[in-house]
Amino acid sequence: MAKRRQLEVPSAEALKEIEEGFARETTPRSPRAPIADVVADAASRSDPLPQHLREENARDRADAEALRQARARGLVVVELPIHDITSDALSRDRVDLNEEDMAELRRSIAEHGVRLPIEVFEPTNPDAAGKFALISGFRRLAAVRELNALSGGERHTTIPAFVRAPDTLADAVVAMIEENEIRTGLSQYERGRAAAIAVHDGVFASVDDAVNALFSSASKAKRSKVRSFALVHEELGDMLRYGPRLTERQCLRIAGGLRAGHAEAMRQALESHAVDTPADEWLVLEPIIESAEGDGPDPKRGGRPRKVVERSAPVRLANRVTMEKVQTEDGYAIRLRGTHVNDELIEQVMDRIRFLLEEI
Template sequence: MARRRLPPPFAVSDLPVEDPAALRGFVRPPVARVAAESAAEAALRSLSLEMQSLRDQGRMVVSLPPGAIEENHLLRDRLMSDPEDFAALKTSIRAHGQRTPIEVCELAPGRYGLISGWRRLHALRDLALEEPGRFAEVLALVRSPESAAEAYIAMVEENEIRVGLSYWERAAIALRAARAGVFADERAALRQLFSGASRARRSKIGSFMSLVEDLDGVVQFPAALPERLGLALAAALAQEAGRGADWRQRLAALPAALSAEEEQNRLQDLLSAGAGRMPAAAPKPKAVRQELRPGLWMEARGGRLVLGGAALSPDLIARLTDLLRSETDAA
């Protein structure tokens, strides 16, 4: 009996694809179809797992509607935003788009809590109102902090890198986070929130913490308080019990329209007066002008000697400089 020779196998590509009727009735072998479908599913599953891993690690930027982000999820460390800096940020985003994503954590499906990027979020919300449709989404990294403490640390570190916090703001967030139970106590909050700071800087923040505890709510421009004045006030409060209550009463009675500079002058007055009566500002000594010769005069102004007039030529200035240097050397 003669054996029948089978034709060689062929692929779909061998068929005349220009003729759709030629493919009619062609069926891929079941084993090949199952293998192809399994490989596609495995590849899709692998890609999905990789994307989820990147998202969980906070390495994938996602687009979120601004309304889905709760900005007060954490107690904010920054007390205020400089109007000029904020306007510059809006101008930059309007011209170039959002270059740096904010950081959020997922609270529930479709709801996110803000970790860092408070100024960027507010700038984008303002721009969305000014230009509807263009700024309808916020670029964000979805973080998964293991604890609330890690979320606070991330917020503080991000603000320290971008726009340094004032000492009052640093102290205030440490106090508030400790009182909210995020950290075991105030010392733990100070140590963990500012672990990258030097020991000297953490000591200064600790001094400001006592100042915030005594005067929070009655200082109108706390973020503008200079470091040296704040440390001096904290030291004075530590020297005498009850001084904080006295100062609170005095500061609360001040007009609300004070500027930051005026408030600092009053705080300096409190420091000078201690727990007693706030002294009246001493009148400035009147400058007395003496005419040395026609076109040349001299004034004594608070420890400074000022010369002026048309006769004050470069040659005269050089001779006076040589004279003063020789007198200094002789002394």
């Protein structure tokens, strides 16, 4: 029979060592029920603000989202530095400004500010077209710039503007064209200018696309003419001082001369002559255009045009009369142009020429 082992009472040191080991292996239990921990955690995560402040915060979050959406659609007015805006990129307002109207506009802006924001967009070619390109508001921007210059650059440094999104740009340009057609009526040159600049700034891929979109309600024949007006601006827009004053017939004749290869001759003529009026500018271009067209029908040849053999450079006289020599297949002609040219003057010139010829 096995001998039973006698149990011994552990010492105080042994009991202490056992308790310390047990404490290391276990974690103390919370004296609270588990649901108390859940409630405490939920309370720590809840909004401590009162009800009216929580409602105000919710409205602020909704307003911020609405603002982001409006800004993305170009519906938010921002103040832009006037020097960051290129006014000749997509300006659809008429370029011929009346000084009396501009003075009235400057007074209004100086007293009340700009009431109606301009429209701009961020072009895809900022190096060429500027940081912001103008869609509408040419007069307002011009007036603010003049006021800024008058103040020595200290005031009127910004202007309120809508920054239109690229996906709405074409619609904005079309709307501006329609507004100007209704409000004042664009000149023939301005119609072509609008189409040419829209292509330059990437709104449309080609002049055909621009004309078809901007003047969709016009007849096929009228759209064809606008393409000719666009050609005039593309080739001579930086040289013409009185482009908007050109008539439809003049624009079409200039376009014909350009297509005949006389663009460089026209540019040189415009560069070498100082013009003070629309009539002066046309007198500079007309000889080159007539050279491209021929000198008109010759009745003796059944209406066939007489071929110009040689044409001298126009000579501008002190009284703004332009004189040139024209040699055709059957003789010479002296052509006089200018505001002072009339029947009386021509009769005097004829008498002088008759006197000179009879003395020979």
